[in-house]
Amino acid sequence: MGGIFSNSVGHKLVMAITGLFLILFLVVHLAMNLTLTLNDVFLFGRHWGEGELFNTAAHFMISTPLIRLMEPLLAAGFIFHIVYATLITLRNRRHRPVSYAVRAGNHLSSWSSKNMYILGFALLLFLVLHIWNFFYKFRYTTMPETVIDGVTMDNSYVVIAELFNSSVLYCLIYMLAGLVLALHLSHGFWSAFQTVGWNNLKWISRLRVISIVFAILVGGGFAIIPLYFLIR
Ligand code: HEM
Numbered sequence: 001m002g003g004i005f006s007n008s009v010g011h012k013l014v015m016a017i018t019g020l021f022l023i024l025f026l027v028v029h030l031a032m033n034l035t036l037t038l039n040d041v042f043l044f045g046r047h048w049g050e051g052e053l054f055n056t057a058a059h060f061m062i063s064t065p066l067i068r069l070m071e072p073l074l075a076a077g078f079i080f081h082i083v084y085a086t087l088i089t090l091r092n093r094r095h096r097p098v099s100y101a102v103r104a105g106n107h108l109s110s111w112s113s114k115n116m117y118i119l120g121f122a123l124l125l126f127l128v129l130h131i132w133n134f135f136y137k138f139r140y141t142t143m144p145e146t147v148i149d150g151v152t153m154d155n156s157y158v159v160i161a162e163l164f165n166s167s168v169l170y171c172l173i174y175m176l177a178g179l180v181l182a183l184h185l186s187h188g189f190w191s192a193f194q195t196v197g198w199n200n201l202k203w204i205s206r207l208r209v210i211s212i213v214f215a216i217l218v219g220g221g222f223a224i225i226p227l228y229f230l231i232r
Contacts (some may be wrong), residue, residue, distance in 0.1 A: 011084045011091075016195035018081040019188050025074055026181075030221045032057055036160060037228045052148050059153040082124060089117045119184040126177040133163060133170075164229035171226035182209030182219025186212050 035054040043053065061067050137143070137159055146155040164171050190211035193199075198207065 011088050012195045014084045015078055015088065017111065018077045018084070019192045020196075022074075022081060023079045023185070023189060023192075025070075025077070026185075026218055031224055034221060036157065036225055051146070051155065051161070054157045054160075055146055055153055055155060056148055058156045059148075059151070062154075078127075080167055082120070085117055085120055105113070105153055116184065119180055122180050123177070123184060126173070129173070129178075134160065137190035161229060164226050168230065171230040174226040175223040178219045178221075178223030180219075181222060182215040184215075185218055186215035189214055 021163075033054075034059050036051075036052050038048065040051045041048050048056075060217070138154065138156060143154040143156070144158050145152055146158075147153075162229050164174070188211075190207045194204065
């Protein structure tokens with residue numbers, strides 16, 4: 001077991017497992033945040049007005065103990081992913097000029113693979129800003145409230161809408177983050193599957209296509225949210 005933490009294959013395995021875990025988080029996070037754009041819809045047998053669907057979903061998430069329990073796990077996942085990415089990058093710099101897992105492929109994917117660390121670092125900078133924008137505000141400041149179906153809850157929607165409505169720059173930063181995330185995922189998703197052993201020849205090319213489609217859907221999905229507020 002000690003080997004996992006001390007050799008480069010072990011580092012890649014930790015990157016792959018934590019990366020797949022983070023991908024799962026991103027899918028849930030995206031699905032949840034896309035409800036920010038559903039503000040006058042008929043769903044689940046009722047009409048949802050401005051912010052009602054998002055606030056109800058956010059309230060459900062925050063008041064479900066199992067989901068709250070995921071928070072420290074998620075933080076640990078991010079920390080491991082970042083620490084091991086740094087270790088691999090430093091090791092590769094010492095041993096050879098090109099980063100790990102670079103193989104022949106299409107331009108988007110091979111460009112991303114060489115720049116995984118830079119893209120990841122850009123995402124880290126975005127995350128610091130992002131946590132301060134929302135997570136910190138939601139947890140440590142007094143939030144506006146709203147009542148939906150007789151239940152009093154935080155009006156998280158209004159805080160998010162205010163940020164995007166008040167600043168074109170923030171909209172652009174969040175859209176750029178979607179693009180950076182897409183580039184990071186276009187390589188990371190495929191590479192993770194390969195590392196955990198799903199690497200027979202037939203599947204390598206399929207996984208590449210799946211990764212790129214997935215990356216565009218997730219990155220594009222996140223970018224649509226600030227775009228929605230920008231053009232509304
Ligand atoms: C338009 C895009 C996005 C929106 C509107 C958004 C919204 C939010 C909100 C409202 C929270 C606070 C949740 C809470 O504390 O209850 C949050 C937290 C967080 N977001 Fe995002 N997010 C976006 C994109 C991203 C991206 C691209 C990433 C990762 C690369 C990300 C990673 C996180 C993390 C790690 C947290 C802290 C954990 C959590 O509270 O669930 N977000 N986001």
